[in-house]
Amino acid sequence: MATTKEKTKITEQTRRILSRFSRKRGNLIPTLQKVQEELGYLPREAMLEVARFLDIPEIDVYGVVTFYNQFRLNPPGKHSIRVCLGTACHMKGGYITLDAWKRRLSIDRGQTTTDREFDLDTVACVGCCVMAPVTVVDDKPAGQVEPTKVDGILLSFERERKKRGKKKR
Amino acid sequence: MKATGLPGVAATFQKIKKHAQARWQELQKARAVIMVGSATCGRAAGALEVLRAFKNELKKHNLDCPVIEVGCMGHCYAEPIVIIAKPGYPSIVYQRVNPVIAQRLVREFILGDNPCLEFVLGALEENKLVPGLADFPRAQFEQKVILKNCGHIDPEDIDHYIASGGYSALVKALQLKPEQIINEVKKSGLRGRGGAGFATGEKWATCRHAPGKPRYVICNGDEGDPGAFMDRAILESDPHSVIEGMLIAGYAVGAGHGYIYVRAEYPLAVQRTRLALSQARKLNLLGKNILGGDFSFDIKLFQGSGAFVCGEETALIASLEGQAGTPSHRPPYPAVSGLEGKPTLINNVKTLAFIRHIVDKGAKWFTGIGTKNSPGTAVFALAGKVVNTGLTEVPMGTTLRQVIFDVGSGIPGGKPFKAVQIGGPSGGCLPESALDLPIDFDSLAKAGAMMGSGGMIVLDQDDCMVEIARYFLEFTQRESCGKCTFCRLGTKQMLEILSEFTRGKGKLKDLDTLTGLAEDIKAGSLCGLGRTAPNPVLTNLRYFRDEYEAHIREGRCPALMCQELIAYYIIPEKCELTCDACVGNCTVEAISSHPKKRYKIIDQEKCVKCGTCLTACPPQYNAIVKLSPPTEVPK
Numbered sequence: 116m117a118t119t120k121e122k123t124k125i126t127e128q129t130r131r132i133l134s135r136f137s138r139k140r141g142n143l144i145p146t147l148q149k150v151q152e153e154l155g156y157l158p159r160e161a162m163l164e165v166a167r168f169l170d171i172p173e174i175d176v177y178g179v180v181t182f183y184n185q186f187r188l189n190p191p192g193k194h195s196i197r198v199c200l201g202t203a204c205h206m207k208g209g210y211i212t213l214d215a216w217k218r219r220l221s222i223d224r225g226q227t228t229t230d231r232e233f234d235l236d237t238v239a240c241v242g243c244c245v246m247a248p249v250t251v252v253d254d255k256p257a258g259q260v261e262p263t264k265v266d267g268i269l270l271s272f273e274r275e276r277k278k279r280g281k282k283k284r
Numbered sequence: 285m286k287a288t289g290l291p292g293v294a295a296t297f298q299k300i301k302k303h304a305q306a307r308w309q310e311l312q313k314a315r316a317v318i319m320v321g322s323a324t325c326g327r328a329a330g331a332l333e334v335l336r337a338f339k340n341e342l343k344k345h346n347l348d349c350p351v352i353e354v355g356c357m358g359h360c361y362a363e364p365i366v367i368i369a370k371p372g373y374p375s376i377v378y379q380r381v382n383p384v385i386a387q388r389l390v391r392e393f394i395l396g397d398n399p400c401l402e403f404v405l406g407a408l409e410e411n412k413l414v415p416g417l418a419d420f421p422r423a424q425f426e427q428k429v430i431l432k433n434c435g436h437i438d439p440e441d442i443d444h445y446i447a448s449g450g451y452s453a454l455v456k457a458l459q460l461k462p463e464q465i466i467n468e469v470k471k472s473g474l475r476g477r478g479g480a481g482f483a484t485g486e487k488w489a490t491c492r493h494a495p496g497k498p499r500y501v502i503c504n505g506d507e508g509d510p511g512a513f514m515d516r517a518i519l520e521s522d523p524h525s526v527i528e529g530m531l532i533a534g535y536a537v538g539a540g541h542g543y544i545y546v547r548a549e550y551p552l553a554v555q556r557t558r559l560a561l562s563q564a565r566k567l568n569l570l571g572k573n574i575l576g577g578d579f580s581f582d583i584k585l586f587q588g589s590g591a592f593v594c595g596e597e598t599a600l601i602a603s604l605e606g607q608a609g610t611p612s613h614r615p616p617y618p619a620v621s622g623l624e625g626k627p628t629l630i631n632n633v634k635t636l637a638f639i640r641h642i643v644d645k646g647a648k649w650f651t652g653i654g655t656k657n658s659p660g661t662a663v664f665a666l667a668g669k670v671v672n673t674g675l676t677e678v679p680m681g682t683t684l685r686q687v688i689f690d691v692g693s694g695i696p697g698g699k700p701f702k703a704v705q706i707g708g709p710s711g712g713c714l715p716e717s718a719l720d721l722p723i724d725f726d727s728l729a730k731a732g733a734m735m736g737s738g739g740m741i742v743l744d745q746d747d748c749m750v751e752i753a754r755y756f757l758e759f760t761q762r763e764s765c766g767k768c769t770f771c772r773l774g775t776k777q778m779l780e781i782l783s784e785f786t787r788g789k790g791k792l793k794d795l796d797t798l799t800g801l802a803e804d805i806k807a808g809s810l811c812g813l814g815r816t817a818p819n820p821v822l823t824n825l826r827y828f829r830d831e832y833e834a835h836i837r838e839g840r841c842p843a844l845m846c847q848e849l850i851a852y853y854i855i856p857e858k859c860e861l862t863c864d865a866c867v868g869n870c871t872v873e874a875i876s877s878h879p880k881k882r883y884k885i886i887d888q889e890k891c892v893k894c895g896t897c898l899t900a901c902p903p904q905y906n907a908i909v910k911l912s913p914p915t916e917v918p919k
């Protein structure tokens with residue numbers, strides 16, 4: 116659970132973001148998108164603040180947040196892994212790729228690793244059917260991601276982390 | 285309505301156009317113009333690295349050549365694509381360019397005079413040096429109307445669009461009466477390209493004559509069908525064509541505001557459309573008193589949030605209003621009562637992209653293409669087991685065989701064709717016998733599929749028809765908004781039955797339950813999602829019943845795809861060689877050597893059936909096979 120201090124911080128951050136919007140019901144989705152863009156997810160306090168700002172019942176905000184796939188209720192990892200499960204990707208083994216990610220990261224879809232390095236999710240189709248199976252790594256679509264490439268991508272992150280570690284010292 | 289102040293509008297536009305043309309001509313004077321295809325498909329293949337390589341190499345040689353980002357030409361199989369236009373040469377299209385090739389092209393072609401023919405895909409114009417793209421067999425069948433600009437102009441520069449003839453249809457439209465435009469669209473017989481094929485002109489007329497103000501125009505860019513990417517390509521490659529279509533639509537129905545609704549999964553389309561809107565606004569092609577005339581119209585971009593059902597027009601409107609995207613009952617249709625209860629015209633991206641051409645060239649030209657009841661061209665996204673994956677635009681009435689085998693060059697490795705999936709989760713899989721079907725809205729519906737938005741996934745013998753039906757049901761079940769009981773619970777039941785099939789645990793009588801449920805869901809759902817959700821299962825059962833029976837009776841997956849019904853096996857006779865490719869590649873360390881002999885053995889308990897060993901096994905040994913049912917593996 117977030118401490119009171121953290122909660123106040125989230126509320127303040129949200130207020131600052133909301134100040135750019137007008138208090139119109141139609142703005143609910145754009146405001147939530149903006150809040151998520153800046154905070155990385157939609158904490159309870161942020162949703163409460165949005166409800167107050169637009170003067171609508173809290174349940175309406177929660178209803179919209181849970182209806183759409185884009186919104187997340189838990190903090191993301193440092194790197195986002197989105198496995199495309201569009202038709203072309205599925206037929207070319209996207210489900211096998213998803214299994215490989217799950218196995219390597221030891222998490223299920225919709226979860227974040229305990230060290231907050233990676234979060235894993237699926238996406239309906241990013242429209243790069245030509246490169247199937249696709250995994251979107253940090254907003255960048257990578258093509259032909261099969262189990263061995265999964266290991267390769269993780270290895271490159273690992274190397275980068277080590278390099279950064281060395282620089283710090 | 286007073287006649288729009290003319291010839292003021294035309295004169296103002298003439299100035300803008302002159303400026304654009306001058307800039308375009310200036311561009312042609314450069315030593316060479318480099319165009320890098322950087323739509324999402326190109327970027328996934330590494331177009332941005334290529335772009336950077338070109339810029340760095342040019343800088344190194346102190347060359348001042350413009351490097352432009354263009355959209356998608358449709359030849360996605362050959363990405364990253366680069367076009368180099370050098371005076372004295374035809375515009376040459378290079379395929380599968382990487383940073384090293386980019387450096388070579390700068391050194392040898394731009395600095396020197398060697399066009400590096402080994403990397404060439406074709407040329408844009410006819411010439412004596414390189415075969416032109418127009419000479420490709422596929423060009424015989426293709427006819428590019430709304431994809432014409434895609435990949436040839438910079439989508440982030442409005443002047444490119446204007447110089448290529450853009451916005452002149454708007455100027456022409458503004459000199460006509462709104463009724464004249466609606467009549468022309470009616471006469472053209474244009475049918476909505478979102479999937480259902482409703483007559484566009486009728487929709488416009490209904491909206492114009494509906495009481496209530498203000499009116500709205502919405503562009504539906506919520507392309508949710510997995511496997512379809514035509515709208516993405518158009519918004520990324522030629523966003524102004526959609527904006528121009530919306531402006532004309534707005535003028536025709538008497539609207540003052542518009543929204544472009546783009547899916548959240550298309551960040552680049554959002555970015556480029558947003559930029560296009562601000563550029564159009566700057567030139568007063570959008571906003572108050574457009575080009576100094578009486579017509580005012582502005583467009584806002586709205587980003588969807590990842591819900592398939594929002595492609596349904598009433599759900600899309602709910603989403604725009606800040607609600608959960610649940611559809612509502614029609615009638616009243618949005619054209620009468622839509623956004624905020626006002627008359628609202630909703631058209632698909634492609635439909636709107638056609639408008640400028642119809643206004644420009646007339647209804648007669650349009651009806652001259654395609655079939656009687658479905659005039660014009662159709663855009664398809666070809667993916668799956670096909671050689672030339674990508675986008676194509678063909679006249680309606682072209683057969684499926686022509687699209688798959690002539691445009692798409694057939695199936696890789698010469699494997700036999702099994703089926704083509706059209707229309708995504710609302711469509712169906714058509715077998716070989718349907719290949720000679722001329723494609724239009726009506727013929728596809730008759731065959732049990734649907735035009736849908738135009739995604740076409742080619743399947744070969746390695747694709748399991750039960751699994752693909754299960755996949756689509758899983759998709760629609762997850763995306764069902766939950767409003768109608770039949771859709772919410774029925775799809776869940778269907779999914780469970782199909783999942784049992786793929787595990788080899790189904791019963792024959794389940795097949796009847798499945799068809800029964802399908803009919804009920806069709807009858808008892810409010811919107812297109814529910815009404816068409818059973819389609820993939822129904823067409824599959826109609827054409828591929830034997831595969832279902834193999835799963836049920838024998839626990840066997842004929843396509844060797846369903847993971848629980850297959851096992852990987854290394855044939856000892858073929859493997860008696862000291863190669864460790866499979867051992868090294870296995871992701872779960874399930875393969876080891878035989879304790880005494882040299883061949884390898886798969887531990888079936890550990891195996892996760894990812895197939896990596898099968899690809900890793902060198903082709904000269906070819907020792908690994910898939911077996912179904914798993915009991916086939918010798919003890």
